[in-house]
Amino acid sequence: MIIALPNKGRLAEPSLELLRSAGIKVESEGRRLIASTNREDIAVLFARARDIPEYVYKGAAQVGITGLDMVYEAGVSVETLLKLDFGKAKIVVAAPSGSEIRKVEDLEGRAVATEFRKITQDFFSGLGIDVEIVEVSGACEIAPSIGIADAIVDLMSTGTTLRLNGLEVIAEIMETQAVLIANRKVVDDFNVQALKTALESVLNARGMVYLMMNVPEDRLEDVKSVAPGLKGPTVMKVESNGMLAVHVVIHESHLFEVVERLKMAGARDILVIPVQRLIF
Numbered sequence: 372m373i374i375a376l377p378n379k380g381r382l383a384e385p386s387l388e389l390l391r392s393a394g395i396k397v398e399s400e401g402r403r404l405i406a407s408t409n410r411e412d413i414a415v416l417f418a419r420a421r422d423i424p425e426y427v428y429k430g431a432a433q434v435g436i437t438g439l440d441m442v443y444e445a446g447v448s449v450e451t452l453l454k455l456d457f458g459k460a461k462i463v464v465a466a467p468s469g470s471e472i473r474k475v476e477d478l479e480g481r482a483v484a485t486e487f488r489k490i491t492q493d494f495f496s497g498l499g500i501d502v503e504i505v506e507v508s509g510a511c512e513i514a515p516s517i518g519i520a521d522a523i524v525d526l527m528s529t530g531t532t533l534r535l536n537g538l539e540v541i542a543e544i545m546e547t548q549a550v551l552i553a554n555r556k557v558v559d560d561f562n563v564q565a566l567k568t569a570l571e572s573v574l575n576a577r578g579m580v581y582l583m584m585n586v587p588e589d590r591l592e593d594v595k596s597v598a599p600g601l602k603g604p605t606v607m608k609v610e611s612n613g614m615l616a617v618h619v620v621i622h623e624s625h626l627f628e629v630v631e632r633l634k635m636a637g638a639r640d641i642l643v644i645p646v647q648r649l650i651f
């Protein structure tokens with residue numbers, strides 16, 4: 372199986388990191404664009420995020436990681452298997468603050484600069500608004516101030532780039548994040564499904580911790596009410612001393628108060644263990 376990964380840009384490092392957590396280690400040598408991995412049956416193809424949907428559609432790679440925006444923009448039919456929870460941003464229409472352009476209808480007959488020709492075209496034609504699209508290949512926020520366009524369609528996450536360039540959002544087109552995509556013909560292949568399961572299990576496990584503790588039998592209900600767990604705690608009898616071993620998965624953000632409450636409810640010997648993978 373070949374996995375297409377972004378070779379640079381915002382999605383590159385988090386994609387490699389996610390694969391690594393899922394047990395797939397890329398053995399890359401500098402600028403080589405095809406790399407082997409620790410698994411004999413999995414190789415990686417490094418490409419631009421923008422080109423990955425096309426490569427997966429054509430079958431040059433069976434699966435790939437790219438932005439959902441890139442999938443729409445490519446306009447090809449691939450299967451989105453999983454949202455990956457990084458590379459989160461919005462595609463917005465923005466115009467110079469204080470200009471007469473306050474809403475998308477004001478752009479009728481005007482010029483819009485963007486790297487996203489198809490998304491922009493589809494958005495405005497869907498609203499029946501006729502705009503001229505000025506295609507740029509990056510740093511599109513500069514376009515209005517140099518007289519190239521009246522507005523832009525671009526990605527926004529923190530909003531800093533827009534603000535620093537005197538632009539403000541007048542409409543939101545779509546939300547994007549990194550996704551795992553697959554060629555439709557191989558969606559059900561064992562390796563494709565195994566990769567999906569592995570990545571999903573890493574995402575599920577993020578922020579979760581496993582608690583193990585000993586609880587006197589007569590305090591079980593008190594402990595349960597403090598830490599109900601994902602599917603109720605696992606309870607095992609500890610031989611001979613009237614104690615129960617209780618195991619439960621909770622969210623790390625609750626750990627601070629849950630541990631104290633468990634202690635108060637009679638739990639002892641509490642172990643907190645990181646969760647590597649979680650498969651429901």
Ligand SMILES: Nc1ncnc2c1ncn2[C@@H]1O[C@H](COP(=O)(O)OP(=O)(O)OP(=O)(O)O)[C@@H](O)[C@H]1O
Binds near residue numbers: 419441459460527528
């Ligand atoms: N500010 C951002 N916040 C979150 N995700 C982003 C942001 N900018 C881009 N992305 C996501 O990353 C993808 C790739 O964009 P990025 O700018 O990293 O690379 P590129 O445009 O391919 O390369 P370059 O900008 O270096 O030419 C985008 O399609 C989008 O899905």
Ligand SMILES: O=P(O)(O)OC[C@H]1O[C@H](OP(=O)(O)OP(=O)(O)O)[C@H](O)[C@@H]1O
Binds near residue numbers: 529530
């Ligand atoms: O809302 P913000 O947090 O400011 O992020 C938005 C900016 O991030 C991306 O650019 P990137 O940094 O990838 O540079 P690029 O223009 O070279 O692609 C995007 O094209 C915006 O310009």
Ligand SMILES: [Mg+2]
Binds near residue numbers: 380509
């Ligand atoms: Mg970019």
